Amino acid sequence: MADMGICACPGCENNVTSENGAFREGQAYCCNGCAAGHPEGMDCLDPECPCNELNRPPAGEEVREEPSEDQF
Numbered sequence: 001m002a003d004m005g006i007c008a009c010p011g012c013e014n015n016v017t018s019e020n021g022a023f024r025e026g027q028a029y030c031c032n033g034c035a036a037g038h039p040e041g042m043d044c045l046d047p048e049c050p051c052n053e054l055n056r057p058p059a060g061e062e063v064r065e066e067p068s069e070d071q072f
């Protein structure tokens with residue numbers, strides 16, 4: 001197995017493995033979450049990786065479900 005180096009995701013220090021690695025725009029990432037830029041709900045392969053925090057959208061911008069007025 002070839003060594004593909006460190007994940008290109010900012011803040012991520014995981015090694016890219018052929019098993020979980022993903023490639024995007026010529027860069028190698030350790031996982032699909034990193035390769036996709038950590039969209040909502042997608043964490044790094046390593047849940048404690050600092051890149052999870054670094055790439056998380058700012059708090060307070062989450063889409064809230066508007067309260068419905070269903071009357072039961």
Ligand SMILES: [Zn+2]
Nearest residue numbers: 007012030034
């Ligand atoms: Zn990564």
Ligand SMILES: [Zn+2]
Nearest residue numbers: 009012034051
């Ligand atoms: Zn990442």
